Amino acid sequence: MSLILMGVSVLVVLFIIRKIYIKNWSKGIEADIEMSENVTFPGEELILTETIVNRKWLPLPMVMVKFEVDRSFLFGNEVVNTNVSDHCYKSDVFSLLFYQKIVRKIPLVCTRRGCFTIDNINLVSTDVMMDKTLATVVRLDRTIMVYPEEISSQQAEIPYRRIMGTVLTRQYTYEDPFEFRGIRQYETYDSLKDVNWMASAKTGELKVNVHDYTAARQVCILLNLEKDGIWEYEELKEKAISMACSLACRLTRQAVLVSLLSNGRDVITGKELVMEAGCDESHRTAIMEGLARIDLKKQPDDFENVIEEHIKELGDGVIYCMISTSRREALQRYYAGIAAESEGSIWIYPCHKGFDERFDYADKLEIVRWEVEYE
Secondary structure, eight states: OHHHHHHHHHHHHHHHHHHHHHHHTTTTEEEEEEESOSEEOTTOEEEEEEEEEEOSSSOEEEEEEEEEEETTEEEOTTOOOEEESSEEEEEEEEEEOTTEEEEEEEEEEEOSOEEEEEEEEEEEEEOTTSOSEEEEEEEEEEEEEEOOOOOOHHHHHHHHHHHHHHHHHTTTSEEEEEEEEEEEEOOTTSOGGGBOHHHHHHHSSOEEEEEEEEOOOEEEEEEEOOOBTTBOOHHHHHHHHHHHHHHHHHHHHTTOEEEEEEEEEETTTOOEEEEEEEOSHHHHHHHHHHHHTEETTSOOOOHHHHHHHHHHHHOSSOEEEEEESOOOHHHHHHHHHHHHTSTTOEEEEEEETTOOOOOTTOTTSEEEEEEEOOO
8 A cells, every 4th residue: 555655645745856857947047149250251260159058956867959041051970869851950959957057169150151140049858757849949039140151362363353454544534623733724615613703802813723633433333133145054153153253352452432232132031132342341241241141032123223223323434343143145246235335244154164155235345254173
């Protein structure tokens, strides 16, 4: 009889403990994920820090921490609990005593450009009888910006030199109203806005201000991410994005104003990328972030329709550099018309090595072929 009572007592105690555990296991538990850097370049190593805290007297014999990242993220060799499909699902198991904090640092490499988020952490446990699965979700807002891959200076040298050559040849084309050089006699072709009324009053004759000349230092990069016919090579589009980023950064470092127009769509807003002209450090960062956020899975519109209104707003004196793998007839004719009004404009054409593509409708365009190895 005593054995039966003891058995019943044990079952009652286990039942009570089980109820207490199920009700309280997720209370006072905290989980977080942080990156050593929020921005990086492809191939650079980051440190992912996993933190889990149990802020109560109830110990947790087993808690599985699971989260989802893009499959382009590669974890360190010591991490084996990773499942890869369209995304990478990372899981780790922890055993927590009361009021214990555990921190794990995991090396991580981002292999491709993009804007990636970690939205939540799933915490999974079981009751004391190991027959019931318990789960809760910790909401997060972690963003990792992976800038476009850097193009070597050798690969970008030819288009960069051609653009800078055009910039320098235009060095003395436009007057700068803020650069004062002197005063001279008024001529019939002078504008009244240039008249120096104080000097005119002193001499009794109309005098005009003479301005120094300054460079037309503005380049507009046109990044077209349409596919070329029925063929679509994502690696060529990625190279085109990297070339646009590299050229923009190099030109702005030479105090050249750079604007950027693309039919590539933002992964968050879904809008095309439109960057006004600028050349400071914040502008370079904005360009890199904008290019990092382009989602190649979103279908782009026809390039001409996207950029036409923006081209009209830019006015004269802008040098254009189009980067496009597409060679549609309409696109060739459209850009040939733009380039005809802007001397020195070029077309950078990324293509696979060994391909001999023809440009039947852009024979007067300056085309720079950029051969890319198959990946």
